[in-house]
Amino acid sequence: MPGETNARGKSSYFRSAKQKQMTDRQQNVPTSPQGQRRPAGLRPKRGLAGLVIALLVIALILIAGVVPRRKARAELASRTSELAVPTVAVVRPTPGAPQTEIVLPGNLQAYSDSPIYARTNGYLKKWYVDIGGRVKAGQLLAEIETPEVDQELDQARADLNTARANYRLSEITAARYADLLKTDSVSKQDVDNANGDFEAKKAMVASADSNVRRLEELQSFEKVYAPFDGVITARNTDVGHLINSGASPAAASELFHIAATQMLRVYINVPQDYSQSARVGLTADLEFQEFPGRRFQGTLVRTANAIDVASRTLLVEVDVDNRNGELLPGAYAQVHLKVPSKVPTLVLPVSALIFRSQGLQVGTVQNGNRVVLKSVTLGRDLGNTVEVVSGLSPDDLVITNPPDSLITGEEVRVVAGENGPSSAPAQRADY
Numbered sequence: 001m002p003g004e005t006n007a008r009g010k011s012s013y014f015r016s017a018k019q020k021q022m023t024d025r026q027q028n029v030p031t032s033p034q035g036q037r038r039p040a041g042l043r044p045k046r047g048l049a050g051l052v053i054a055l056l057v058i059a060l061i062l063i064a065g066v067v068p069r070r071k072a073r074a075e076l077a078s079r080t081s082e083l084a085v086p087t088v089a090v091v092r093p094t095p096g097a098p099q100t101e102i103v104l105p106g107n108l109q110a111y112s113d114s115p116i117y118a119r120t121n122g123y124l125k126k127w128y129v130d131i132g133g134r135v136k137a138g139q140l141l142a143e144i145e146t147p148e149v150d151q152e153l154d155q156a157r158a159d160l161n162t163a164r165a166n167y168r169l170s171e172i173t174a175a176r177y178a179d180l181l182k183t184d185s186v187s188k189q190d191v192d193n194a195n196g197d198f199e200a201k202k203a204m205v206a207s208a209d210s211n212v213r214r215l216e217e218l219q220s221f222e223k224v225y226a227p228f229d230g231v232i233t234a235r236n237t238d239v240g241h242l243i244n245s246g247a248s249p250a251a252a253s254e255l256f257h258i259a260a261t262q263m264l265r266v267y268i269n270v271p272q273d274y275s276q277s278a279r280v281g282l283t284a285d286l287e288f289q290e291f292p293g294r295r296f297q298g299t300l301v302r303t304a305n306a307i308d309v310a311s312r313t314l315l316v317e318v319d320v321d322n323r324n325g326e327l328l329p330g331a332y333a334q335v336h337l338k339v340p341s342k343v344p345t346l347v348l349p350v351s352a353l354i355f356r357s358q359g360l361q362v363g364t365v366q367n368g369n370r371v372v373l374k375s376v377t378l379g380r381d382l383g384n385t386v387e388v389v390s391g392l393s394p395d396d397l398v399i400t401n402p403p404d405s406l407i408t409g410e411e412v413r414v415v416a417g418e419n420g421p422s423s424a425p426a427q428r429a430d431y
Helices: 002-026 040-084 147-182 188-220
Strands: 087-091 099-116 122-127 140-145 223-225 230-235 256-271 283-287 296-307 313-321 332-340 346-349 353-356 359-366 370-375 377-381 385-390 398-400 413-415 426-430
Touching (some): 087 359, 099 313, 122 147, 256 332
Antiparallel strands (some): 087 398, 296 313, 377 385
């Protein structure tokens, strides 16, 4: 049929074209998609273009992979170089205060403090002042009954009268013997005996008189008087108590205790470092827990002028006026003593110190970014800060928190640091 004939013809045509195309491929002859041969002049140009495109693709791939790596490697090297230079913060040392306030503990003491004992034996008859009573010098505090002393005084007075009678008789006898000797009525020996007896009787009168005065003094101790103006701080007796004389310390008992409180004193131990600055006339302020926010002014009045070997301190006395009676003897006080600084000092934070075998050092920055280590001598430790007495100048830039590996000549990067420790009118050191 005609349709079948056309189909067979097309099939034969396609088989012939396919065989021809396969033959051309074996002979490397380019063909068109329809099986026709291409022109010979086009084959090398098309291969060169493909090669160029392939090379461009490879180059792009290499560029896309290598360039970022090189850039990252350069950034890493730059970053590593930057990190190799340590970053430090610096401060300038501040001048130390012209005065230093040292705080020392102390106990208030009465300016005069004395126990009162009896000087005679007996029984307490009456007392007139109790604890807390303010008394004046010479005021009667108590009376003591002394019956034994009274009887001894009566006996002594009678002995004195007897001695005086014997004295008068011996005086008359001696005078008579002297007159009889003029007429040779008695011997010279009798006259000498009469005169000797007269002198003996005279000495016996003096002895008896001294005994009477002694017992009268003991009797006067029946009355106990205040030795000075003050406050009775203790009463250790009562009516009817047996009183023993203070002449026997083992048996003696304190009757009263009196303290003069119009002026109080406090003894403090000043460290040896400040001993040369602790001069008479310095002002001292006293603080008490029972008076928060208040200070009582005192004055340094005397020093021991010697360093205690055991504590290496100087004992000084500070007096404080207490006429209003607010302060009490025995109270604990914090004494603020303002002493002048011996030499100009600079103040640094403790974190700036470097402890090495060469001694104590600090790191400074010079020429913008170079380290110079300086040896320093410290003064007082003020807690978070220290005083430097030598080795630094006020214009030095001191490194805070320096690394342990810091050396002279090393390059550093300086960043803004905190201001140095502020200078105060007076620095404080607690003990």
